[in-house]
Amino acid sequence: MAVGNSLTARKSTGIAAYLTQEAVKNQINNVIGGKSGQRFISAIVSAVNNNAALQECTNQSILSGALLGESLNLSPSPQLGQYYLVPFNDRNKGKVAQFQLGYKGYIQLAIRSGQYKKLNVLAIKEGELVRFDPLNEEIEVHLIEDEEAREQAETIGYYAMFEYTNGFKKAIYWSKKKMEAHALKYSKGYQAKKGYTFWEKDFDGMAYKTMLRQLISKWGIMSIDMMSAMDADMAVINDDGTKTYVDNDSDAEIIDMEQSQEEKNRIFRKRTECSSGIVWEIKR
Numbered sequence: 001m002a003v004g005n006s007l008t009a010r011k012s013t014g015i016a017a018y019l020t021q022e023a024v025k026n027q028i029n030n031v032i033g034g035k036s037g038q039r040f041i042s043a044i045v046s047a048v049n050n051n052a053a054l055q056e057c058t059n060q061s062i063l064s065g066a067l068l069g070e071s072l073n074l075s076p077s078p079q080l081g082q083y084y085l086v087p088f089n090d091r092n093k094g095k096v097a098q099f100q101l102g103y104k105g106y107i108q109l110a111i112r113s114g115q116y117k118k119l120n121v122l123a124i125k126e127g128e129l130v131r132f133d134p135l136n137e138e139i140e141v142h143l144i145e146d147e148e149a150r151e152q153a154e155t156i157g158y159y160a161m162f163e164y165t166n167g168f169k170k171a172i173y174w175s176k177k178k179m180e181a182h183a184l185k186y187s188k189g190y191q192a193k194k195g196y197t198f199w200e201k202d203f204d205g206m207a208y209k210t211m212l213r214q215l216i217s218k219w220g221i222m223s224i225d226m227m228s229a230m231d232a233d234m235a236v237i238n239d240d241g242t243k244t245y246v247d248n249d250s251d252a253e254i255i256d257m258e259q260s261q262e263e264k265n266r267i268f269r270k271r272t273e274c275s276s277g278i279v280w281e282i283k284r
Contacts, residue, residue, distance in 0.1 A: 015048045016041075018059040031067045040070055047076050053087040057097040064237035065099040072225050073112075074105050081205070082108055083229075086198075088236065088246050098246055100198070101233040103209035106216065109229055110162070115221040118163040121208045124173075125153035132159075137171040155204065160211035162220060170219040172211065179207050 018024060019041050028037055044066045048054050054062065065085045066076055074082040082105035085097040103121065110116050130140040139159055144150035158179060161171035174182075183190045183206065189197035199206050216222065217230060235243035 057095045061096040096236045106212040109226045113223040121160040123155045124157040132173040160215045
């Protein structure tokens with residue numbers, strides 16, 4: 001369904017009005033095609049309204065990142081963890097939204113290719129690893145059976161593997177120390193240790209993503225969508241379609257996405273008052 005003027009009823013600070021402009025609606029319809037423009041805009045307005053920092057980003061950077069996610073048929077809901085729009089403060093461009101692919105997005109794109117029989121990534125806890133043979137890519141572990149005890153145990157490393165439908169297998173193991181070194185090398189935000197990066201908020205999630213990226217990019221079968229997603233990961237999508245990779249840019253800074261209690265209360269009140277059907281319960 002094409003995006004129509006009925007969308008003007010979805011009013012929010014900046015983004016909803018922007019999305020109803022004729023040129024913007026045409027841009028959306030060119031990407032969405034026969035899909036529901038109403039659903040797409042409602043999802044983006046919901047995501048923006050639940051993130052005070054994202055509301056301060058340029059509308060075009062939000063739209064460009066969201067259209068990329070839509071073209072990959074991935075959901076913007078942080079609850080699903082397929083991709084995220086992350087606010088960044090670029091000293092040259094101001095506040096912009098960066099496209100970040102989540103590890104569940106990697107899994108979705110790999111599964112859709114139809115080439116993978118198995119695909120798994122796992123945190124290895126202290127006391128579980130017996131041995132890992134990198135030559136034959138064989139791992140021996142004794143997993144902690146009690147789920148609660150395992151959750152509380154210290155993570156010592158990460159394991160990822162895939163098996164194609166034709167039987168070909170590949171596996172890798174990284175120690176947590178190696179993962180820490182990787183994060184410090186490639187994320188200036190993590191180097192700063194200010195508490196606002198995904199590496200600090202969800203180290204395991206970022207580690208899973210890194211393991212899948214390393215595994216699939218080096219040895220996996222990559223669909224066109226997977227290649228597009230990897231190319232755009234950690235980038236701000238510019239107006240002309242080019243990409244700026246801001247996390248390694250010293251002139252860019254991640255904006256703290258944590259909401260104050262006052263902001264959470266404001267969203268709760270608006271959700272309670274709203275009868276339009278927009279889902280406001282989106283969390284990072």
